[in-house]
Amino acid sequence: MKCGPFRYHAPTELGEALELLGGMDNAKALAGGQSLMAMLNLRYAMPDDLIDLNRITGLAGVEEEPGGVIRIGAMTRQRVLERHAGLQHSMPILRQALLQVGHIQTRNRGTIGGSLCHLDPAAEQPAIALLYEAEIEAASAARGSRRIGMADFPAFYMTPAIEPDELVTAIRFRPWLGQVRHCFLEFARRHGDFAIVSAGCLVACDAAGRIERASIVLGGVGSAPLRLVAGEALLKGEVPGDAVFRAAAATAGDIEAMDDATYSSTYRRHLAQVMVRRCLEKAFASEEGAAAA
């Protein structure tokens, strides 16, 4: 199918885009378009106005701020991020996750901000943002800029907690320092599809080899990515090994999982446990998992 008609706007400044968005009732912002364009073509989305963000200067790019925060502009394309040498060093799990996002043709257009706002429950970038407790910068013409913690960013299924007149402008990550084990895994029927369940982890150990800090995220299970807090708590203070990984993974058996025509909540919970266990095992098994995260 083809897009329905809309009025097209291509602002070149963020302020102009926010003014437009603030004054419209049924507008959509177009980032990389790898979800929205499909929704427009299928006429799931029928906006009166389409505000194209691709001509706005200054919304794309990666910068390291004093204090170690990495600020990624919302319109930074996934292909740029997966090839970014600095990010590969400071957050290698991001590249590992990005390589599982769609295909090269979609990553050449798709943006990190677009993925966060689309907020598919199984999408990789929201999961990574939650894993790092990233902060989302959002701006409006009326109220200026504010930051939202990733834990508070999903309002409900595929809906971010931003107002209709707001745009996400950047994502702020604080990389973990030192030796950090990491892994991001997905289970999907076909390569490049959204995962049925995905799991990601960051684990740091102290000098004695005990787990000091752990972050575990699950995608595709709940209506938005979720942290496996119980599993993280179980890992803390333990020496990494099969038994403790299994115990941590088993906590995924208690989470509330989505139920749909294709995959039952029982199946998702089972798969969540398998994926968390595999994810932890892989993080500690591979050389790649040992790099700084």
Added chain:
Amino acid sequence: MSDTVLDERDIALTVNGRPRRARCETRTNLVDFLRHGLGLTGSHVGCEHGVCGACTVLVDGAAIRGCLMLAVQADGAVVETVESLADDDGTLSIMQAAFAKHHALQCGYCTPGILMTLAEVERDDTVELSEDFVREALSGNLCRCTGYQNIVDAAMDALTAIRNAKGGTA
């Protein structure tokens, strides 16, 4: 929109080395514009929602889904389609010739998209060539005829030849 207004723009872009100007409806996607606006029917339209890869073209050197980008977004861009691959006298590119040699197509509907994905891939010399790499690169192009083996064989053959040729001139 309640009152259907025709929203149109004049755009100027470079397509296969030629500057082109045209008027398009803003809701027209790039592949429809190339086919209907410019008569370049080599790029195919399959699923129209970004899954099949038949509409893959290069925009500023990057392989993209022609159905997931508006024509108006390509204003000022350099676009390359499958029509750019062969020489004017019809001599096939190295990749096209390898596809013919290896029987890497049957119905041919997916072939333009696959060739354009590989057109991006063949310019990138930073990656180590392997069958896994080629399969990964082609994972966004669906073919319902071949089972992919001959496509991968053709791509490996041509990519190796292209690399060797580049190495020879370096």
